[in-house]
Amino acid sequence: MKQALTHDHYIPADWRDFWALTKPRVMSLVVFTALCGLLAAPGTIHPVIGFTAILCIALGAGASGALNQWYEADLDAKMKRTEKRPLPDGRMDKQSALHFGVGLAAFSILIMAVAVNYLSAALLAFSIFFYAVVYTVWLKRSTPQNIVIGGAAGAFPPLIGWAAVSGDVTIMPILLFAIIFLWTPPHFWALALFMKSDYGNAGVPMLPVVAGRRSTRNQIFYYTFPMITAAISPFLLGYVGLLYGITAVILNIIFLICAGQVWRNNSDDIADMKAEKRLFAVSILYLFILFGVLAADNMFGFAKVSYL
């Protein structure tokens, strides 16, 4: 039951609602890719400082999620997927969400700067700004390319993890950034294909809503090729070993097959969108396995040979 949250009838939000505000499932992927970036970086980091870096990245991601939900409460209320979130469901007032998001962001950046290094703190601050302002406020409601540019926000964690260890940003972390950046459009557009009506009802100009499903399927297929190039580049350039190289080739073949199945599908009926649902599920596994193998390859010290 939705409560009228006025000052006269104010029931304080449960701590679980604050937890939900941080988008824990998204945070798990952020933590994982950040950890892989941290483990793949050259050099060593004290476990306590490494833990602090990952904690700050997680808190930063949580802050971004909270600020996103604060700004998008009206949109979330219109979509089935998001209508049960704390703000649209009336379990929390907007001001609490805003204070929580800003406080968490400031805290995570401050601790990152004091305990880890200034570069990783600056990158963390920029990633929060990018997600909360550039993506949420500026892009999401104004362009069907929202996911393409906004994908950069989710691509920062391995870069920050790398910077936490090495204190610099070289070609390898930029490639890690590129992998997630180019992976985001096929991943989200696959979701948007079978959630089209949800986004349409909310007035979010996602590509399937604005350009149609055919165009979206083409875009998914086209974006797969630069993503594959970015994913295999670390191996070809000799930054990683054979374990990563073989796994990346297998994973990218599977991804390409799934993207090809989506490309061939012409159905507008959600019941016939098994290919889209499969691609969405495979894309999550793809990123988890690729980054997991990246960290394992570096930890087990596989020989690195440049093929270019």
Next chain:
Amino acid sequence: MSDDPNIIKTRSVNEKPAPATIMDGEAKIVGRFDAEQSQQIRERQKARSNMMGMILLGLCVLFFAITIVKIGVWG
């Protein structure tokens, strides 16, 4: 002031809250919140306080560990 049980009675800032009472098996609203709401508020405040306490304790341990690492005792 009306005695109609359907009307929520409010109080001024300086007025002491009237105790919650149960009439005919249902909570009668006597202050800003009924008994059920007051109970819910207390439970949430307690849960939030417990959670905040655990977070602060965790942060104390973390800051202590960071300090020890930074001054090089375990470095």
